[in-house]
Amino acid sequence: MNHRIDPADFACSLLAGQLADAWLDYHHKANLTSSGQYVTTIRSFLKFTDSHLAAAGLDPGQARLDGGDIDLTEVIYQWEKDLLAHAKPTSGRPNAMAGSLLTLIGHRADRDAKVPERLRRRAAGPATFRGGTNEPLDEFANHERLALRDAAMADVRALEKRLSIGQALLAEGEDPRTGGWRPLPNLVWAARHGVLQMPDLRAHLPAHYKWWPAPLKELLVDPVYMARFRGKYGLMTTVSGLLFPNELDLQSFRILLLLAMGDATSEEVHDLALSDLEFSDEGVRVLQTKLRASRVRPHLHGNDGPQESDRPLDEYEAPGETAYPGTGNWDVPGLLRRLIAVNELTREAFACDPWLFTAVEATANRSGIRAGRALFRRPGRSFTDWIATHPDLEGEPVKISLPHDIRRVRKTSKTTRVAALGGTLTDLAGDDHHIEVFRGHYAHGTTAHVLAGRAVNRAQRMVFNKIQPGKPVLITEGAEALLSESAAAQELGISTEQGVALQQGELDMGVVNCRDPRDSPHTAKGRFCHVAPAMCMICPNAVVFTSQLPRLLMLDDHIQHMRKVLPPPAWKAAWGVQSAALQEVFSECAEQLPEARKQIEDGKYRLDLPLGMRTEYDR
Template sequence: MTVPATGAAGLKSATVQLSFEPGAFRCGRLAAEFADEWVELVAAARLREGAARSYLTAVKVLLAHVDATMPDAAAASLARGEPDLQRVVADWVRVLPSQRRPGSRTPGWHAGRVRALIARRMEHPGRSVAAGWQGWVDGAVGVRRGSSSELDEFSRADKKKLIRAALVARRATTARIRRGRALAAGGTDPERGGWLAVENLLWALWSDSGACEQIPDRLPPAAQFPAALHKLAPGGVWHSKRHLVQFLLAELFVTALDLHAYRILLMAATGRAPEEITGLTEDDLEFGPHGVTITFTKGRAQVRRRQTFTAESDEAGTLHPAGSRLDAAEIVAELLELNRPLARLAGISPVPLFLRVSRPGAALVARLLTRSRGYAFTDWLRLHGVTVSGPADIRRLRKSTKVEKAIAFRGRISDIADDHSEKTFRGHYAHGTTLRVIAGEVITAAQHRWLDTALAGPTVLDENAAQSLADPQTATVLGLDPAEVEALRSGQLNMGVTDCTDPFASPFGRPGQLCPVAPLRCLECRNAFVLPSNLPQLLLFAEHLQKLALRLTPTHFHTLWGQSRTNLDEVLSSRTAAELAEARRQIAEDGIVLVLPAATRVEFDA
């Protein structure tokens, strides 16, 4: 069956053949039933190579299990109750996890795909399915989905190294191809000018895709090449005609390794996922006077989004810019310029941005970037001498961009997850090391803030300390000037429960504003001074808190008054029994009452 190749968006000719032979299994009848559903599902859902192959793999794994464990496998069928196929399938689901590493997601995928095919057959009016399958399809699949180990983002240093290497590689690619095309423009038809002239060979490859087939037939053996051709070889000598043709193609067109640099730069410039970048074609680009608007397609989420990128121009008179800037409009325009001739030769329209030349057989073939051996991202890193910590996976670059976005938006998930869902951000991006470190720093800062608040209580002075306030040295130790000392001793700064050195510099209000929470929070304020004269009000305030503790829930009381009560208990415990008795006598004889704002007489537990 012919299906579109994975990642071949925009390439009408990029297809692969998937075959399935039911006769290769002992349970041929069952295999044919699954084959019918697989073929129709792939056609109806327009599945690409990866998805179509995943269903086929799951079916083959099940059929192999049926052949191995079912004596009468030839009679197995979804339409028959006997032999008992449901028992065999249930046993297959049970043993699936043991065939993979712990936590693998493959068992769940296999079981889910087989169940989807059976469910599809049950909906077909002309195909019978045994009655017992309905319960299995409606119930749980019977195996855990598993989990994947999420990739961490690239460090900032690694990302800089990647971008720097990609910029260098991009310049080298552009220079090489333009040099080769200029040389081809000076060539002529090899039939007239000769098959051993480099410019003529380049002219042939530039003009006709069939030249890939003709050149090896017209050239003599590599050992008989002239010195001019051998000088072009990386090692100084060509060992085969095939290697020469590959070299000449690379002088005219973009290769698979070249595309890695452009993918890195576009991902860094746009912040998009790898599949959104490599699937772009000229139809997804809309150039304007100030930049380009790109339509990104995310196949997994079936979402298309447009985003505009403004072209950056150097300021007038700037001879030495601060550094290389990532201009998405310039990068995509350059890719189009490089790939249009190759698309024309291969008859591909619209022109894909990530198109590369290859020669797997004897003809020129244009393909998208793949993970072929020797052309993978790891091979590009090795070629350019770039080392990164952790796995060499291009998807980590996308996560680095998401981390930078999270920092820029100060953790507002609605803004960070503007190109996917908030659930996706929490599941795939929020776990990154950088965000965890930042979150840890935020938590630590908050803990320090509350710890400082808890430890920053009032300054408590006993009778002797209060008398020594007149001593300039004592006042200096306490951080008081003579005017503040005099105001404390005369009662001018009395706030009710305590005295205050500066009611207009409250940590609970704006600078210059009279303290908005006095006297309720004086016992939690570092500006407060507790003098012996405050003891009667402190005792009354303790009674007030005791009443509140009886009326409010423990959680609510602790939230509102827990720190004040702790500090108050510490102050009262430092007083002698005689001092406390004298204070209670003053309350009784002088009729002292607690002075609090009227609003504090009512508490709402909400």
């Protein structure tokens, strides 16, 4: 591969040449096989240095690694912030590029004593911001989802109310170049026609806002107008906000659409343009483009969402004032219509691309306003900043768990559907995901885990309700002779035929007898029990004759032997309940145990077990 850096391409040509030399020397000294990352990093840093220093009124040509009046340490920090603002939340690219630049500067510092000590120390340190993470994101809790939804709906109503006030002022306004710069309607007119500039405000308004006309001063303190700055810059941005939404205003639509469009990712919603929408009486057909999957898919959203109705007053409405009703519904078609409506004047006033999320913000040098696609990454315009503008009852920002990643809203929408269905993994995946995709990207969430736990618990309860540890019935030698009589059989809960079969040993399961081997709680009804004699001591069908005590003692000996072999948790799980049941039987016939033990020693009895169980019992 061929890589080239031409210092003449940059205003900071001296700095470009020094970094290029450091790159070439480092490439050879480190015996690198590829330098693409370093070339990309150098070009990015030089391009940023040109614009950053020019905006600060400094000469980029004075920037250099070996001293000078320009503090490159601060430039590096600002460049890192810019990288972070234009990268995805989980991207490790800002960290990697910053590390590459610091490596080259450190390499130059080791060979040039003129590199300033401050820059030398910065090169020896790590990148300012950490790298990205592959840790999967969890969804928001349900109370957080409701808080985000309600705050976003209140913000949409407040925005529509603010824009309606701006439209009324615009109708009253005239050109301030002839009608004066102090009437508020004239400033609104100037914002609409692109003549609202900071130089004009500085020239025609008093230096301090306390000498401004009352309507202008009230504009910066009335919560309806959402003023976030003071002075002339605050006046310019607030007047602009009476006509055009900014990025913070559009965050509300972004959140509500992600909650309503469960099949759309955040980038699909963010990339929507007017040409991607087709409205009809049934709803809206949205053409969604997913770049990562190289897939374009249409989706029809019907008119089936919540409607505007009676509601409590929001924070901007006094009890005696008429509640602002809003201008549409809260389903996907309604939200998209409202988003188009609030941006209609933006598209008329500015020659900009027809993105749905088009915001009007101050220019980089704060001299005027401009329109552009909302990125939601600028300082003060991120998802975290939007959350911070909504205080709780104590006046603190509403408690929303970290990280404040917009993709968690999408996951919340998906898992809300999971909670509604509460079915199998196929049901939860839905129509827009393969089962494996859902398993890898959504099944790790708290909601899915809770539902999975409930499913497991439900299955366990069904098993435990069916298989409840029973207590074998102990029949003495005298009672054994009466089993063929109807009264004794009825007392035992068996038929006379079963009593006769028990007497004759036809229902002997190897260790104990069984009332009915084809009605076992451990096996499907009608099938012969396949877990005898391992589970007989915890089966309610078990019937113990005192003549079977020698074999029960032999079984107990084996269980105690396994206690020495198995780890305690494993022994308790496999044999703990059976051992306790045996001890209970032995306690009821303690007087007969010595004779039973003598019979074992005389070799009159052995454990009669199925072939498949002998390995377990004999080891």
